[in-house]
Amino acid sequence: MPEKQLRFAALIRVSTDKKEKQGESLRTQEKQIAQAVESLGGVITKRYAGQEHATEGYEHKQLDMLLADAEKKRKQFDAVMVFDASRWSRDNEKSKAGLRILRENGIRFFTLTQEFNLTQPTSILFLGMSAEIGEFQARQQKQKSVLSCIERAKRLGAPTSGRRPFGRTWDKEAQKWGVDEKKKAMIEDVAKRYLAGESLTKLAKEYATNHSFLNKTLAESCGDSYTITWDIKDLRIHETVTIDIPPLLSAKTIKAIRKKAVANRTYQHGKPKYQYLLQGYVFCEACGYSLTGQTNHMKKLYYRHRTIARHCECKVRPRPFVRADQLEDAVISLLFDTFGNPKAVKRAIDEATPNLKKVQECRQKMQRINTDLSSVNRSRNSILTLIERESLTLEQAETKLAELQEREDLLTTELDRMAASIENVPTPKQIKTTAEEVVKQFTKLKVSARRRLKIKEANQFDQMTWEDKRGLIELVFDGTCSDGRPMGIYIDPIDGQENYRQKKWAFTIRGIAPVDRQQCVTQCVSRL
Structure with a gap:
């Protein structure tokens, strides 16, 4: 009785996209496997081919498909053939599991014309050693590749990993960044129209791009x-490596876009039926939750703290519920009083700024930490050089790299903590400049209103238009405080009024020039 023809599954793998696109490695493997199968008198009934990562830890889709087919009752093949043992697997754990599946299902294993008996310990040992060596080589190559990419990014500012930033080009020969003028013109047009009030969704459709991508860009x-x-x-x-690249927009425009995005999600979302002058700038002092506008049956406007809100566990009872007209009049009046002259503004900022001596000490410590981080990076580069020269074993290198990584993590954590603590603290020069600019802008706003409405006294804020008042609010509350909270008006209950039907609420103005809380304690009254 003639022997049954052996049916083969050919596993043809390359480890990079480049090799797959070039096709040479795939063609070479397939040709050699076809010749080997023919010499054994068999036939290829199934092919599993394509690009996969040979690096340990990555998913091997083709191998997984092969093993799944090997466990089926009606099998399409009786044997598996690979070009060499390293093409089977470079993950020893995966290799053992796969060989066990083949053995349990009676599937034979070949590397070209050489068969490995999966029931023999010597065959299992050889294939296990091949996988272990392949895993070591892949891991070592991965480490060298990553460290080399990091070094090139630091040294040359080159895009060595991930997608390149939108609208930028990289000249390999000149080792220099450039700008795609067509994409830059598009972004400038979108930014201008978006800030003017056009819908970003509409602009995305016009330029045939994804809305989320355009928003993030x-x-x-x-x-x-x-x-x-x-x-x-x-x-x-x-x-983490930060690379300098040519900008598509000015820092001022980017800041305006981010502010516009926040406004669109909050107080500028949709078309409100009623106008709330302080919408988006009124917060609860206790929990920091934003108060929203609400109108009662008598058409009176309030700023109200929601009683049920996600991610909010405010302990203030009752929750703040403040008359909008009273709060708005009190805030505008105090802003006129505060912004009388640059010295008053500077004094207010100075009083709200943390100890400048401690801030200076903090900045000096941050400089020392940055110096230590640079030393860590130099040490890591030295280890990379020793590995390339084979003056250091992989085990020794891993130990030293782990120690450096642990030290770097500690330094980075401390640096981030200190940076966060002084992130919004202005320098003395910034305080002086800000004070002068605020008074300058505020004075322009008052003069404009006086000329237009022929106001006799500059502090007659009740004669200003709603748009002028809103412009003043946005000017003063543009940014965040030194503690990271957004600038605005913070509402706080006054002790001893828990059982009162009519309550007074204290509020603190935290803006470019903060206003002392005690000046405002009795000026804002609200009915529950």
């Missing part, structure tokens, strides 16, 4: 820097 990818992050957990490598 405007807010995050139009500046003068580009950040690349490597987070390789199995190698304990976590590195």
Whole structure:
């Protein structure tokens, strides 16, 4: 009785996209496997071919498909053939599991014309050693590749990982960043029209681009820097490199776009039926939750703290519920009194600024930490050089790299903590400049209103239009405070009024020039 013809499954794998596109490695493997099958008198009934990562830890789709087919009752093949043992797997754990599936289902294993008996310990040992060596080589190559990319990004400012920032080009020969003028013109047009009030959804459709992508690009990818992050957990490598690139928009425009985006999500969302002068700038002092506008049956406007809100566990009872007209009149009046002259504004900012001596000490410590981080990076580069020269074993290198990574993590954590603590603290020069600019802008606003409405006294704010008042509010509350909270009006209950039907609420103005809370305690009254 003639022997049954052996049916083969050919596993043809390359480890990079480049090799797959070039096709040479795939063609070479397929040709050699076809010749080997023919010499054995068999036939290829199933092919599993394509690009996969040979690096340990990555998904192997073709191998998974092959093993799934090997477990079926009606099998399309009796044997598996690979070009060499390294093409089977470079993950020893995956290799053992796969060989066990083949053995249990009676599938034979070949590397070209050489068969490995999967029931023999020597065959299992050889294939296990091949997988272990392949895993070592892949891991070592991965480490070298990552460290080399980090070094090139730091040294040359080159885009060595991830997608390039929108609208920028990289000249490999000149090692220099450039700008795609067509894309820059598009972004400038979108930014101008978006700030003028046009819908970003409409603009995205006009330019045939994704709305979310356009929104993210405007807010995050139009500046003068580009950040690349490597987070390789199995190698304990976590590195962030910031590269200088040519901007598509000015810093002022980007800031305006981000502010516009926040406004669109909050107080400028939709077309409100009633006008709330302080909408988006009134907060609860206790929990920081934003108070929203509400109108009662008598058409009186209030700023109200929601009683049920996600991510809010405010302990103030009753929740703030403040008459809008009284709060708005009190705030506008105090802003006129505060912005009388640059010295008054500067004094208010100075009083609200943390101890400048401590801030200076903090900045000096941050400089020392940055110096230590630079030392860590130099040490890491030295280890890379020793590995390339084979003066350091992989085990020794991993130990030293782990120690450096641990030290870097500690330094980075401390640096981030200190940076956050002084992020919004102005320098003395900034305080002086801000004070002069605020008074200058405020004075222009008052003069404009006086000329237009022929106001005799500059502090007659009740004669200003709603738009002028709103412009004043946005000018004063543009930014965040030194503690990270947004600038605005913070409402606080007054002790001893818990059982009163008519309550008074204290409020603190925290803007470019903060106003003392005690000046405002009795000026805002609200009925529950």
